[in-house]
Amino acid sequence: MNAPAIRAIYxxxxxxxxxxxxxxxxxxxxxxxxxxxxxxxxxGARVQEVDGVPYxxxxxxGLMMLSLLxxxxxxxxxxxxxxxxxxxxxxxxxxxxxPFDIVAGYVGAAASKSxxxxxxxxxxxxxxxxxHIAHPVWMVFFLLLTAVTFSLFGFVxxxxxxxxxxxxxxxxxxxxxxxxxxxxxYSIDVLPPFWRAVSHLNPVVxxxxxxxxxxxxxxxxxxxxxxxxxxxxxxxxxGAVSWMFKTGYRLKS
Amino acid sequence: xxxxxxxTDLSKTYASGLSALKNVNLEIRRGEIFALLGPNGAGKSTxxxxxxGIVTPTTGTIVADGHDIAIDYRAARRLIGLVPQELTTDAFxxxxxxxxxxxxxxxxxxxxxxxxxxxxxxxxxxxRDSRIMTLSGGMKxxxxxxxxxxxxxxxxxxxxxxxxxxxxxxxxxxxxVRRLRESGVTVILTTHYIEEAEEMADRVGVIRKGExxxxxxxxxxxxxxxxxxxxLHLQDKLDAIxxxxxxxxxxxxxxxxxxxxxxxxxxxxxxxxxxxxxLAAAGIRFQDLQTSQSSLEEIFVDLVREQA
Numbered sequence: 001m002n003a004p005a006i007r008a009i010y011x012x013x014x015x016x017x018x019x020x021x022x023x024x025x026x027x028x029x030x031x032x033x034x035x036x037x038x039x040x041x042x043x044g045a046r047v048q049e050v051d052g053v054p055y056x057x058x059x060x061x062g063l064m065m066l067s068l069l070x071x072x073x074x075x076x077x078x079x080x081x082x083x084x085x086x087x088x089x090x091x092x093x094x095x096x097x098x099p100f101d102i103v104a105g106y107v108g109a110a111a112s113k114s115x116x117x118x119x120x121x122x123x124x125x126x127x128x129x130x131x132h133i134a135h136p137v138w139m140v141f142f143l144l145l146t147a148v149t150f151s152l153f154g155f156v157x158x159x160x161x162x163x164x165x166x167x168x169x170x171x172x173x174x175x176x177x178x179x180x181x182x183x184x185x186y187s188i189d190v191l192p193p194f195w196r197a198v199s200h201l202n203p204v205v206x207x208x209x210x211x212x213x214x215x216x217x218x219x220x221x222x223x224x225x226x227x228x229x230x231x232x233x234x235x236x237x238x239g240a241v242s243w244m245f246k247t248g249y250r251l252k253s
Numbered sequence: 254x255x256x257x258x259x260x261t262d263l264s265k266t267y268a269s270g271l272s273a274l275k276n277v278n279l280e281i282r283r284g285e286i287f288a289l290l291g292p293n294g295a296g297k298s299t300x301x302x303x304x305x306g307i308v309t310p311t312t313g314t315i316v317a318d319g320h321d322i323a324i325d326y327r328a329a330r331r332l333i334g335l336v337p338q339e340l341t342t343d344a345f346x347x348x349x350x351x352x353x354x355x356x357x358x359x360x361x362x363x364x365x366x367x368x369x370x371x372x373x374x375x376x377x378x379x380x381r382d383s384r385i386m387t388l389s390g391g392m393k394x395x396x397x398x399x400x401x402x403x404x405x406x407x408x409x410x411x412x413x414x415x416x417x418x419x420x421x422x423x424x425x426x427x428x429x430v431r432r433l434r435e436s437g438v439t440v441i442l443t444t445h446y447i448e449e450a451e452e453m454a455d456r457v458g459v460i461r462k463g464e465x466x467x468x469x470x471x472x473x474x475x476x477x478x479x480x481x482x483x484x485l486h487l488q489d490k491l492d493a494i495x496x497x498x499x500x501x502x503x504x505x506x507x508x509x510x511x512x513x514x515x516x517x518x519x520x521x522x523x524x525x526x527x528x529x530x531x532l533a534a535a536g537i538r539f540q541d542l543q544t545s546q547s548s549l550e551e552i553f554v555d556l557v558r559e560q561a
C-alpha cells in the first residue's frame with residue numbers, strides 16, 4: 001500500500017469539492033428544502049402518516065438516499081473520468097500505485113463527499129421536522145455502505161464512459177428513476193400487488209427500506225434481505241473494478 | 254558498470270494491429286544522456302510509455318536499476334520521472350499543489366523545501382500560487398518538468414521536451430538536464446531536433462518503424478558516418494570538371510567558382526593529397542579552401558533514407 005499516494009489522491013479530490021463548495025454544499029441544501037416544501041407541506045397536508053410516521057419525517061431517509069446515490073455516482077465517475085479526458089491520467093498510470101491505492105483514493109473521497117452531503121441534508125431536514133433515529137449505529141453503517149458501494153459503481157461508470165454524455169447516461173436514465181420508484185416518497189406497501197412485486201426487482205428499494213428501518217424501526221422488506229442485496233451489489237462493483245484494472249480496460253493500451 | 258535500464262526483446266502490437274515496437278533490445282547506461290531519434294510515428298513515445306508503465310508490452314522484459322517493471326513495479330516506478338509530450342495539466346490546480354500532489358503520488362512524504370528548490374530552478378517560484386490554466390504553454394511545460402522532478406527520480410524521461418518551446422526555455426532546459434546529469438540522474442530524451450541530440454547527448458539511438466536501427470556514442474557516430482567536404486574557391490571559373498580530375502568525387506557549384514570534394518573520414522586515405530596534385534597538374538589555382546563536417550541531422554536523414 002502506498003499511503004502517501006492514497007492521501008494525495010484523496011486530498012486532490014477533496015480540494016476539488018471545497019473549490020466548488022457553492023454547488024457541492026449549497027445546492028443539496030436548497031433542493032432538500034424544496035422537497036420539504038413541495039412534498040412535506042403540499043402532500044404532507046393530505047397524507048398525515050405512513051406506517052405511523054409523520055409524512056415529513058417519513059421522506060427524510062429516502063431524500064438522503066436519493067442524494068447519496070446521485071452524489072456518490074457523480075463524484076466518483078467524474079473524479080476518474082476527468083483525468084482520462086484531460087490526459088493527466090498518465091501520471092497515475094506511471095506512479096508506483098496499485099489498483100487498490102487508486103480506488104481507495106478516488107472512491108474514499110467520493111464517498112466522503114456524499115456522506116457529508118447526506119449529513120447536511122439530515123441537518124436541513126431536522127429544521128423542518130422533528131427527527132428521532134431508532135438505530136443510529138445502523139444508520140451510520142448504511143450511510144457508509146451505500147456511499148462506498150455507489151461510489152464504486154460511479155468509479156466503474158467513470159472508467160467505462162468514453163464521453164461526457166455516457167457519464168450522464170446511467171445516473172439520469174437508470175439511477176434517478178430507480179430511486180424515485182424505489183419508495184423514496186412512499187411505502188411500497190401502498191402499491192397494488194403487481195407493482196409491489198415489480199418493485200422488488202429494484203435494488204434501490206432495499207437500500208431505502210433498510211435506511212428507513214434504521215430511522216424508524218420499520219421496513220418494507222426484511223433488513224437481512226436488504227443487507228444481502230447491498231453486499232451483493234458491492235461485490236459486483238468490486239469485481240467489475242478489478243476486472244477493469246486487470247485488463248487495463250480503457251486505461252492502458 | 255551495470256546498465257540502469259535493460260530492455261530485452263520488447264514488442265508492442267496495439268489492439269488496432271499496429272506494430273509499434275518490434276523486438277527492441279536496448280541498454281541505457283547509468284548517468285548518461287541518451288537521445289532517441291526517429292521520425293514521427295517511429296515508436297519513440299511507445300517505447301517511453303512502456304518503460305513508464307503507461308502502455309502494456311506485448312512481449313519482452315524491462316529492468317530498471319535491478320527492478321523488473323512488471324513484477325516489482327513499485328520500486329521501478331519510484332525511480333522514474335516522466336515529462337510527457339502533450340501539455341496535460343490539471344487546469345484548476347495551483348502550481349505548488351500540483352507538484353506536491355505528484356510527490357505524494359510517488360509515495361514520498363511532503364517536502365515543501367524540495368518543491369521550492371524545484372520550482373525556483375525552473376523559474377516557477379513566482380507562479381507557485383497561480384492556477385495552471387493561467388500559464389503560458391512554456392510555463393506549463395515547466396510545470397510538467399517540475400512534477401517529474403518532484404519525487405527526485407534517478408531516471409528522467411523527456412518526451413520531446415522542446416517541441417514548440419522558445420529559445421530561452423530550450424536553453425534553460427539544456428542547462429537543467431546537464432545539472433541533473435552532474436547529480437547522477439540518467440536522462441533519456443526523444444527529439445526531432447537533431448541539434449538537441451548533438452548538443453546534449455552522450456549516446457544516440459535511432460528508431461525507425463519500431464526498430465532500433467542504431468545505437469552509438471554520439472562522437473563515434475559522427476566520426477563514423479560523418480562525411481567531410483572540402484570546398485575550394487577557384488581563382489578562375491570552370492565550365493566543367495576537367496577530364497584529368499574525373500577520378501575524384503567532385504562537384505561544381507557557386508557558378509563554377511567552387512569545387513567541392515566529398516570524402517569519407519572512415520577510410521585512412523582521404524585522397525586530398527592526390528586531388529591537390531591533380532589540381533596542380535590541371536593548372537587549376539584556388540584562392541581559398543575550407544572543410545566542413547556533416548551534422549548529426551544530415552547523418553540522420555541519410556540513415557533514415559538508407560533504410561527506407
